[in-house]
Amino acid sequence: MVTHLRLSLQRHTAFCAILVLAVSFRLLALLLFRPGGFIADASDYDFYYVWGQQIPQGYETFVNLWTAYPPLFPAVMLPIFEWSSRIPPWSDPRLFFHLLFGLVLLLFESGNLILIYRLARKLGYPALGRSSFTVDGSQLTVPTLLHPAIFYAFLFTPVYTLLGWFEAMPLFFMLWGLDLLLSQKRGRWLLSAVVAALGFLTKLTPALLVPIAIRWLGSKLSWSALRAEWFKRHASGNLLRPTLYTLLFLGVVIGGGYWLVGGHTALALSSFQVNALRPPWESVWALLVGNYDWGRVPVDMRNLPALQNPPATAQLPWNWITFAFVLLYLWLYTRRYDWNSPRTPVVFAAISVIWLFLYSKGWSPQFLVWILAFVVLLLPNWHGVALSIGLSLLNVIESPIFFTMLGNEPWILAGVILLRTALLVILVVELCGQIWPSHGLVLRRVAATATGIVLLLTITGIIAGLPRAARAYAEQRLADYRCVAVVDYLRQERAWPNHRIVSDQIAIWRDLYPWLREDYTIRIIDGYDPHDRPWEEMIRERLAAYVGNQEFWWVTYLDQPSHADSYFAQPNVHVLEEQQWGQCLVRRVMQTAEEPLVRFQTLGGPIQLKGIILGNAEVGAEMPLVLYWQSE
Template sequence: MQREPLRLHQLLADFRLLMILFISFRVMMLLAYQPFFIDGNERGVGTGGDRLYYYQLTALADEGYLPFRDWWSEFPPLLYVVTTGVYLGLGQSATYDTWSLIMGLLSVASETGVLLLLYAIASKLHGKSTAIALSWVYAVLFMPIVFAWWNMNTFVLFFLLLGLYWMIRNQDMRSAIAIAIGALFKFVPILAIGAAIRFWHPERALRYVAIALGFFALVYVPFFMINSETASISLTVQFGKPSYQTIWALIDGNYTTGNFGAVEERLDPSSAANADEAKNPSVVPGWLRLGVAALIGLFVFMRVRRFDDRGMIAFVAITLLIFYLQSQGWSPQWLAEIIVLTLLIFPTRDGVLVCIMLSFLALIEYPFIFIRTAETGGYILPAHPMFWPWVGVVVLRTLVLIGLAVALYQKLRQPPLPEGVIRE
């Protein structure tokens, strides 16, 4: 019996087909643009990102130097535990090519998890029709795959979304542990505990916070036992960096990125404090920025009216944005979280356009502008032809993030939808 040809709506509604396309596209890209390091030049999917730098740090294991025992990191331990574990596991086959290929496959796996969680969370918030539409949008956006190849940020995003999924499913312990694991890669996911404090009764919230922070601290214990100095640096060094790539950096006159120094410097703990001596100190003190952000956060905290799942996700999103806006530096990797949370709260054309605009601004800043600063050591001096375009990018990005935060606040001021209603 001849089957009727599939129609467009049937194809687009097939989430399994989307998953096959999503995974195969990334694996094929990894095969077509295999990572290599030839004659001092990086080639393949990681070119232009942080992947080579991660490898160079990881490869210190060849000389017997291990992360947190012998060299300091600006991140919590899990990122380099994973990269070093893969490197050591490869044994004699450990080269940039093989290591980067394995890390690429792990990134594909975690990014697939992100897509699954986006679909699952969106299904609960908006219904399956909107969930499949958002999944298609995410699958064809450019920046998520860039972050997977360049920064391996999908591990962080995966555990953040896993924590949020279990949070709205009332799986408190699982959620708290997932959030803690995400924070053990990079700190951002730990900010999600603010939603538990606001949306749950005090006893439940306190238990959640205790589990998340307790798990985080418990994992850190062996690293403090191995080398308390490097463990302490990983918790503090990011917050002591001079400003970079933000409005605050423009005020301070720091016209460069926030990258740390050479790989060899990681072996000297004192270099963590001296890495940015050449940069200007903050005109607006960090305590003042943080204090103003705390007041704004308290204002939002007190005026929340939407105590439903959408309100909880929106509260996490605005918490992250307030933190990003007060931070002395800007990391383009933060767009990974912003894009997914924006799609979940604003499943509209406007939400998609905001994601596209922020993505363009990120790529204009790097690589388009900063790649042209090799002669000045990564600095964009006022006389540089790219200086004012870069200033425009920083200002416009800041305004877009502020506008997004205001829109999230307006969402939080709305009353929750009646039980069983998923469309506004």
């Protein structure tokens, strides 16, 4: 036993190193990374957290709470929420739920990497063991490069998806079911049916293993097979094993599903009903109905009547769309592929997943991890690398960039959807070429060329669209700025002699610099002193030294502290004008000399010349002059 384990580790030692590195990277990312970065929180974990908070309020899933997910997912997630709630909360109370639930998903994600390695071995890729070579006389070992397992471990999207979505869990069941189906060990195909059913109870996609299993287990789709093999026990093409697989799948789905919903069948199919409430999102169907929103469900989970009375949404001829997709899928399904080759079910599983996403009402960025899992298995070359990077880049542009930062620019989402759809269709063509002997070479050449063209269009579109996107971002940020009236006012007042904006709040510089840097010098007065002199005293001295006897704008937020009161309390500091918009205060200020430059006695009393500002003198031009008078 020990010897066998040691030999096995030696055969796969490089993969074990990759697995340890990948798992440790993901583990630390769960603790320290936040999906969305500095743009915004972008994670479904927050939704799961809010879902868990419904339970202590008296709600129970499938009893008085509908769900958009099949029952196995809440059966796993909700107990983890309860366990995490036993830990005293951190300042961000989401921490321990995110960490514990992420650790559970990390188990599935680690399993995905192992299963990709196992499937790669079944497809003929070498084991990642020892590959020896000599450098400077020393014998060294390195792993084989661009192996599917290495390819997957290096991808960004699986890591990012792990941090915010549960996609690793149903993908694990899909890959495990496929691995068991391809196993040469007796009876493993029956376990594949059970695993596929568990996957279906997590997310619907693993059900695609059933038609693949029917073909892999010997079923032949022809009239001659119907007459000669389907119903003959000892014929290679009999339907016994495909029938048992299908019945076992249905039995686990029905029996396991009934147990997981606790017998509350009224809401057992709510995940199907909820999909009817949604308008199409982030897909070509969404473009057809003019919806540029993400896939939000328009009703609350506690709103049970809404399931029976869905709100009106833009309608598409779904019956005809479904008929067309099913017909095309059946046409692909019935081609003469070599179903004795283990590559065929893997390729057709990839085609089926992509076909489902193309048909689906909506797309969510986390779905990409399903496609990439098959890309690394079936295209571990430059074609697959370029495709993976292109699809991942489009994902990031879609969310969070479009939905969070540039939501008023629908052309961005339209471009992403069209380019992604084109790449997915091309990928289907490429995959068909891998298992369709009579057309394979032509299809793969067409797919490679088309992929290059679409990726070139993607890069060109990004470069061409950057200036417009930058302008749109700037306009949107200005419109959202709470003191936009200050910017407009100061732009109108930018004429000489006042070209300085001064404050003691760094937020003023941060917020005004993008808009007013060309018209004004913006200066923040710091009150720090290494000798611990009072902050207000330092503000007064440094402000006086900076502005001298020149006019300036003093801008502050009233809801943030300012320490310039002692400066403004001086008798020779004059507020010439004051404007306030909400919590934004603008003062036009002038500090004059202690003694007036000139004093005149008039019938109405004395007036004083407090200051003079001269502009630059130019030959043949008028010289700007401003006089500051004060009456007593």
